[in-house]
Amino acid sequence: MALPAFFSRVADSLRPVANVDPDTLADKLHDVRLHLDVVSQDDGAKGAFLLACNLAARLYPVIDLRPSHGSSRDETLTHQARDLIRAINPDADILLATRNGAASLGEAEDEPGHDHEPGRDGSDDTGLAVSLRLGVSFSRNAGHIGTTQPSAQDRLVEVSARGWTVAVDPAEGWDRLDDGTSAEPGHPLAWLAAAAFGMSEVFRIVFAAELGDRGRTGRQAGGIDLLTAAPVDVDAPASSPFGEAADTTAVATSEAPSSADEGPVPIAEAEPVDLGEFFLVGGGAIGQAAALALSEVDAVGVMHVVDPETVTLSNLQRYVLTRAKDVGAVKVDLMQEAVKNNAFGLAGAASRLEIKPLRGKWGDSEEHLDAHQVLVALDTARDRITVAATAPRHAYNAWTQVADLGWSRHEEFSVKPCLACLYYPSRPRSHDHELIAEAVRQTPLRVLAYLTYNLPIGYPLPSVPAIAELPAPPDAVRWTQVALIEDLLDDGVVEQTQRNEWADKTVGLLYRDGICAGGLLPVGDLPGEALVPLAHQSALAGILLAAELYWSRSPSLAARRASQVEHRYDVLRGFPQVFGRPRERTPHCLCEDTFFAAHAGAVEADHP
Structure with missing residues (x-):
């Protein structure tokens, strides 16, 4: 018996949860x-x-x-x-x-x-x-x-x-x-x-x-109607056959039409749901869960998966379409194979969903400008705004962050809140080098230099750049003599056993795969800086992302969705919770710009 090969990633990030060293944590899990x-x-x-x-x-x-x-x-x-x-x-x-x-x-x-x-x-x-x-x-x-x-x-x-x-x-x-x-x-x-x-x-x-x-x-009962985002009383047995209105808690909210007014709420269409042609942007934890979920439903369509990266060992902690042998695989190719061959055995037969892998970033292809439907499973606000800037008529979004997860839908660009409305900056924000410097406990100038030179952290800097806004400390010449990884090892940011793993990586990759993607998320005001594993959190976000697309393609289901376009769930609270969040258009967002609005209108005309 042994913990998975990627346990070191889990242990490094989980340590603040249990406040124990990796060996003690391993004993706990065993x-x-x-x-x-x-x-x-x-x-x-x-x-x-x-x-x-x-x-x-x-x-x-x-x-x-x-x-x-x-x-x-x-x-x-x-x-x-x-x-x-x-x-x-x-x-x-x-x-x-x-x-x-x-x-x-x-x-x-x-x-x-x-x-x-x-x-x-x-x-x-x-x-x-x-x-x-x-x-x-x-x-x-x-x-x-x-x-x-x-x-x-x-x-x-x-x-x-x-x-x-x-x-x-x-x-x-x-x-x-x-x-x-x-x-x-x-x-x-x-x-x-x-x-x-x-x-x-x-x-x-x-x-x-x-x-x-x-x-x-102890027992903590609760439930949610995913379609209406209404909380459900699960302490009462079902009291009516499917479609009758007696069980209104499961099908209606004060803001959604009740089944008594508009008839039974269908589970699914009699025929396979046609998802049409759509893009899934991001082949990470949320994107893989969304692809897996869509392969489980009775649906047809063409999904273009966009991602530039390969699978790393740390990814295995939460990527539901990966196995131990998949380290180094191209993410989009892996997803195509997994869905096509039903590699994870959910549907019992090969999915009818066609997958087209597109290795690259969003915006690399002109066809991204004509996208009508986009599922967004990206890591940063900047990347989501990039997707929003192509003005897709229908965008569906999911994310994970401190202790919770969220999902949102963005339809009718320039009429209702667009994807960028959730992320558009209203105040100055830190630059990447500042965020990374804080995370790895280094001066911003040193991190910026490593990013600028695109240099692995196992090498010293060739020179110290002169930047007026970032004056060099008195000992900065040392950076040209000692590799960054040596100081990260001394400070405990990187373990000695991981030297060889990170020495040939850039500080950007260290931040992305070692800090942000270490497998766990920080949880605000818990004792220490408690962390929560991403596996179930990302999986749930991806499933709800898939559900938003599925509902949108079924008129009877789309009419029953909650009026709120944004929803959240705190994975450390359990039930009951309030899921819907009010969301208005953000002033000065790009969806107010006439150029973007005109482009969105052109896309809609091409995809009635």
Whole structure:
């Protein structure tokens, strides 16, 4: 059993959470036994289970797979999940359920490096057992797996989906009607979101002590109708068949039409939804989750994926379309292959979505100026404004930041808030070299020089530039004698064991892949500077990004969307939360400019 190869990235960034060194953190994660179970018979629940396995493999080294999928064990799904986890972390300790209920390592028990460890075969209760169950059991006390400790129920998370509603810790019978029959099935996108919500709650349990009052110590029920962004009461069972108006909490808000006024809220169209031709800008964590989600739905269309980069080791911590063997792969090519070949096994068949990889940056091609639909999964405000400057008529956006995630839609350019309205500067902002200098604890002039020379941090500067606004310190000549990495090692910014990994990288790459993309996000005012892993956070943002496009292409669903164009979710709070955020057009934004407005109108004319 071993942590994944990218654990050093996780440990460096997670250290402020647990306030422990990497070895102690490794021991903590080794002590966690994560049980993953699926009891729902919905087809979408299988995909959700596999996504939960995908996310779990990127942090937890001991995973117990027990997918019931109804009344009998689903061994095919179990083995599919095992293979997926093993592809992400070849050294994971995977426990499989067999027909007689016993646990084993399956094929792994005879493999080198997968020795069965005492206390991890289901025969005792050592360590911290945490369970995520997809679907609602008849009782939270029935069929619980893995431990008999009195507090076991406090470490059980149940998630489910019904239509477009996602529930966390719903009451018994929430997914059934009064006559005992099943309520409407959950949409595949709702099930995928449920898996990401569930893994977020698992993290809050595992790190409850470190997260203080944001940690989870017991059942915390709540839900959301993804389509209307309305909170949902999940302590009440379904009281009407699909389409009737009795369950209004799941389909309406004060700002959205109710089902009683306009008829039943459909889960999906009878025919495949035509997504048309669209661009996905950004092949990172959010972009990959969006692509995976769109490959799961019954839809057709052409997706152009735009990204200039290759996969790095640190990316594996949160990129849901990557496996251990994918380091160095071109992101857009990897995404095309993964979706085309159904490499992650969600849909059960090859997706009908056509993927066209475009390696490069947004704006490199003239066809970007004629884009009608764009999904934006980028890292910086500058890059998002660049997309907005091409005036796409429909732009859908998702992001992660301190402790939360967000998603937004931007339609009718120059009429409603555009993408740039969320990011357009209203005050002076720091330059890149200033941001990097603060992060790596160096003077701005030294960082600017390394950026200007495009020099790896393993080399000294050839000279110290003379810039009036940035006077050189008295010892600046030392920069031409000592490489930047030496000072980063002395200051603890880079570990000694990582010298060779970073010595031939630029300071810009160090900032992007080591600081910003270290796998975890800082969390404001928690003890220390607590961090949250990006895997479930980015996955949920990508799923909701995909959902925005899907809804926009279905007239019946588009009419039911929430009036707010921006929504947020705090991954460390759990339910209940207010999701919608008011958003007005930003004064002096580029969408007020007549040139941009005229271009957007021309694009709309070309794409009625």
